[in-house]
Amino acid sequence: MSNLLFNNVNKRFKDVVALSNFTLDVEPGELITLLGPSGCGKTTALRIAAGFEYADSGDISADAVSLTHVRPQKRNMGMVFQSYSLFPHLTVTENVSFGLSVRKHDKATQSRRVNDMLELVQLGTLGSRYPHQLSGGQQQRVALARALAIEPSVLLLDEPLSALDARVRTEVRDEIRALQKRTDTTTLFVTHDQEEAIAISDRVCVMGNGSIHQVGTPRQVYLNPETDFVAGFIGQSDSVILGGRQFLVRPEDVAIVATGDERGHLAYVKAVEFVGANIQVVLMLNELGQEVRSYMPSTADITPAIGDAVGVHFTRILRTIA
């Protein structure tokens, strides 16, 4: 269990600012997600932590020991990559023991540790298989076992789920979280998928254009976004201008009420879509012709029809735009 600290890290690639004044303190045993659109610098931050890239300025340290000039081999960080990164010529067992054999652990320790790790990711029976004989989900679990086998001070995960299909993705996601908690490993997880970030993290660090917009628990960033960017990037929201004020609302905070209701603004139903758990109703606000979405449960008895006049009540304003 280590603490990982980025202190005022800056990095440019030619004219592009990848990270600017990036400061983040990852607590021991914590899982922090770096979340943002592609090109926001999240992967650069991770690669700087791993030692694959060097910062132009600033410092990175683990347990108050500076890593800035430590080579990747000596940083003791476990890493899982976006693309399948298992060594194709080695079996599952050999892949997992690679880091241990490089560290010259004796054979008995290696095989004990490998067995433990494979049990942990529930692949105990597949030790003699080669990577090409495994499914994508299994490969990423082996990659995770391989990264954890060296008992890393920090675990770095670079969009490890993005190559997997939807069902396997949730499965492996939950497994990563369970393992991370069980081993109490400080973890930095990079993703562009907000749902993933919200589901897995202790804290989420939302990034855009190389800088941090907000760091907070999933609940905080979802319910109280500190910048317009965060509000727009996380979850669904629509922008509404009423009485000269512009604000953002989430569809679940838009209630459809009777036309006579005094809290309501007059609106017309433009579209009704069944999207699974919810029915999404697209409403046209009468005043300015603005569109706003509302979610109602799929099981609702009465659903509005296209063209209906309804009242719209905003139960909660997400954020007022300055």
Place this chain on the structure above:
Amino acid sequence: MKPRRTTWEWVVIALASLFFFVPLLAMARFALQRVPMSLLGRDTLFTRWTIDGVINIIQDEGFVPSMWLSVRIGVLTAFFLLLLMLPTVLWLHLRAQKLKLLAETLSLLPYVVPPIALVVGVSGAFRTSFPWIITSNFGLVPLYVILCLPFAYRTLDAGIGAIDLRTLVDASSSLGASTLTTLFRVLIPNLWVAIASTTFLGFAVVLGEFAISSLLLKPTLPMFMAEAQGQEPQGAMAVGLLLLLFTTLLFFLIGRLQKRTHSETQHTMRGAP
């Protein structure tokens, strides 16, 4: 899934095979039939086949030394070729993508520089400081390494391009492996087809190169065969045929290996169903 070949594809394959096999058959008949050349026709197709010519030439006192010299030069050439090119191409892929074009162009130079220019240039430049390049038989090795650069560059470049080099290197070093450990335990095992191909290609070039060794008067196998052609034309032709078949077989094997490894890599990237 493999699409079925159309008739036209079969026609092209058949014509290409004829183009390849007819001269080989002609060589074989000239080399291995004790029939006067003017009588080689359809009626004599099965007459007096013999390997006497081959035996004669192998028993010639010049054969074994020249063969042995060529084999040693071949091994050294392949070794130095890999020593020079494998780290270079890896480095280009990892650190200097932009220099790849330059490297590719440079590696093509041996195609356009005629052997005489290479020999004159090298002997002029190194005669005084490294006289062994001219005097020793192994002075051919550096020249042959240069000659092999175009093949070696392309083969290694393709092999490295087919693996996810960056990720493998990063994964290995994050697990604590030094650069050399990564090279020997991760990269070479995954590039062995490209490495074997480069070795075979280097070897094949050395076994067939005549111009440079003749300009420098080195007693290599091709030189011996050129001389033997006067006394034992059939035997020389037979050895030539064997060399040709040997290299063809090597390249066929390389092709098979590449195909197999390629499909396995593809499989790994997609993941099993």
